[in-house]
Amino acid sequence: MKQKIILALLIVFAGFTSCKDDAEVVLAPVISGLEDAYTVIEGVKFELNPTIENVIGATYLWQLNGVEVAQTQNYVFEESNPGEYNLIFKVGNEGGVDKKEITIVVGAKDMTIEGLAHTLISLELPDYIKDNGDIEWNVLETPSELYRFSQMNAEEAPLFIAAEEGSYLLEVSSGEMKGVVTVVVTKPTEAPSAYIANVFDYLPAPGQFVNKIPTYEDGNTHEDMVAKAAKNMVGEKGTYITLGGWGGYVVFGFDHTIVNVAGKQDFRIEGNGFTNSSEPGILMVSYDANGNGKPDDEWYEIYGSGSITAENEEWYQAALKNGNDLKTYRNFEMTYYKPTDESATTNYLRWTNNKGEEGYKAKRYAYPAWIKDDKISFEGISLAQNGVKSGAFAQLKSFKYGYVDNHANNDDRSTFDIDWAVDKDGNKVDLPGINFVKVYTGVDQENGMLGENSTEVGKGSDLHLLGTSIVTIKE
Ligand SMILES: [Ca+2]
Ligand SMILES: [Ca+2]
Numbered sequence: 001m002k003q004k005i006i007l008a009l010l011i012v013f014a015g016f017t018s019c020k021d022d023a024e025v026v027l028a029p030v031i032s033g034l035e036d037a038y039t040v041i042e043g044v045k046f047e048l049n050p051t052i053e054n055v056i057g058a059t060y061l062w063q064l065n066g067v068e069v070a071q072t073q074n075y076v077f078e079e080s081n082p083g084e085y086n087l088i089f090k091v092g093n094e095g096g097v098d099k100k101e102i103t104i105v106v107g108a109k110d111m112t113i114e115g116l117a118h119t120l121i122s123l124e125l126p127d128y129i130k131d132n133g134d135i136e137w138n139v140l141e142t143p144s145e146l147y148r149f150s151q152m153n154a155e156e157a158p159l160f161i162a163a164e165e166g167s168y169l170l171e172v173s174s175g176e177m178k179g180v181v182t183v184v185v186t187k188p189t190e191a192p193s194a195y196i197a198n199v200f201d202y203l204p205a206p207g208q209f210v211n212k213i214p215t216y217e218d219g220n221t222h223e224d225m226v227a228k229a230a231k232n233m234v235g236e237k238g239t240y241i242t243l244g245g246w247g248g249y250v251v252f253g254f255d256h257t258i259v260n261v262a263g264k265q266d267f268r269i270e271g272n273g274f275t276n277s278s279e280p281g282i283l284m285v286s287y288d289a290n291g292n293g294k295p296d297d298e299w300y301e302i303y304g305s306g307s308i309t310a311e312n313e314e315w316y317q318a319a320l321k322n323g324n325d326l327k328t329y330r331n332f333e334m335t336y337y338k339p340t341d342e343s344a345t346t347n348y349l350r351w352t353n354n355k356g357e358e359g360y361k362a363k364r365y366a367y368p369a370w371i372k373d374d375k376i377s378f379e380g381i382s383l384a385q386n387g388v389k390s391g392a393f394a395q396l397k398s399f400k401y402g403y404v405d406n407h408a409n410n411d412d413r414s415t416f417d418i419d420w421a422v423d424k425d426g427n428k429v430d431l432p433g434i435n436f437v438k439v440y441t442g443v444d445q446e447n448g449m450l451g452e453n454s455t456e457v458g459k460g461s462d463l464h465l466l467g468t469s470i471v472t473i474k475e
């Protein structure tokens with residue numbers, strides 16, 4: 001019996017030593033079946049099932065962000081905080097150790113943002129992504145094409161707006177991290193008006209119909225005249241007012257944001273233009289970026305066909321022969337002086353401009369009677385002179401597109417695409433929509449009996465609210 005035990009011990013010992021001697025044959029474990037990176041959704045269990053070769057005598061270790069979390073072959077990952085996680089899996093035995101490092105990105109569950117139709121909606125970035133770089137947005141699915149996703153304010157939050165109710169699905173991503181943002185757009189309790197709702201300011205430059213359309217009455221203040229302009233222009237039955245000569249302007253707005261639908265004209269502004277009676281007014285537009293309901297935000301110019309040059313207009317050669325000044329002055333300034341002598345028959349109303357020119361306007365050009373200042377100055381763009389003599393009269397030729405009072409009211413070219421807007425450096429901008437419009441007379445020209453080129457501005461409307469679909473005009 002004793003011998004047997006000794007023998008057994010010897011065998012065990014021999015076996016032990018032979019194990020030692022055969023160390024090369026105990027192979028180190030090898031991990032496979034794991035990716036370098038995974039993306040998962042917050043709060044969702046995710047099981048990692050690695051395949052291990054050479055498991056004899058193996059021990060397992062999982063570390064999440066440097067902290068041991070398991071000693072099993074499989075590991076179930078679950079995190080409720082979106083972000084990036086570092087997971088290390090180690091398997092070891094006498095033969096050695098294998099190690100796999102994995103990045104797991106936890107994305108947020110779908111996020112919902114609610115807002116009203118015809119109203120700007122700020123898309124606040126989800127917390128898990130807001131400090132990341134390379135943020136990208138995609139519009140996945142929309143119930144209507146009447147919407148705009150705008151990167152205008154992207155550093156803080158992109159802007160979204162829709163003209164129709166429904167759920168608009170967007171995707172936001174930063175590298176591997178992705179989330180779905182659903183914008184739920186509901187109807188406002190009070191239906192917005194499709195037409196101009198407010199006139200904020202009105203200052204015509206001297207002109208034939210100044211003090212007449214609208215009518216000035218003794219004692220009227222500037223505020224009174226702005227209210228009279230509003231009385232004409234606001235609503236479905238809006239009619240026009242005159243802006244007088246070059247630079248005269250009106251500022252008005254809508255009770256909602258007109259959506260800048262991609263590839264579509266967005267709004268119409270009426271005047272009293274018709275063929276050979278075009279008195280183009282330049283448009284500036286803005287949206288209520290600071291949300292105070294007032295037009296005190298950055299203005300953007302609507303780039304029309306003649307905003308840089310009139311060379312592409314059909315009447316260019318005829319106007320050249322007529323002796324017109326066909327330059328576009330991008331930084332034009334003009335000052336009109338209040339007449340001091342109403343009995344004067346000549347040298348009645350003095351004007352100067354920043355081209356070094358000066359002169360007098362005849363008595364039929366009236367200075368706005370409610371303005372007490374002895375001069376008024378305007379600055380902006382001066383378009384090529386479009387009036388061409390024809391017999392005893394002049395034909396006021398139309399620019400191709402992009403101006404008020406330039407084509408008949410029912411012509412599609414009396415409508416505008418907000419995507420024509422450019423910033424002060426001439427760069428295209430991604431406006432989500434507009435709340436406010438400024439129109440000013442764009443041509444400085446007198447046309448004999450017809451008088452000065454003076455823009456008339458009337459009713460304005462939101463094409464999308466009216467259900468009018470006009471594809472963006474190219475020429
Ligand atoms: Ca548009
Ligand atoms: Ca504002």
Ligand SMILES: [Ca+2]
Nearest residue numbers: 272279405456
């Ligand atoms: Ca007109």
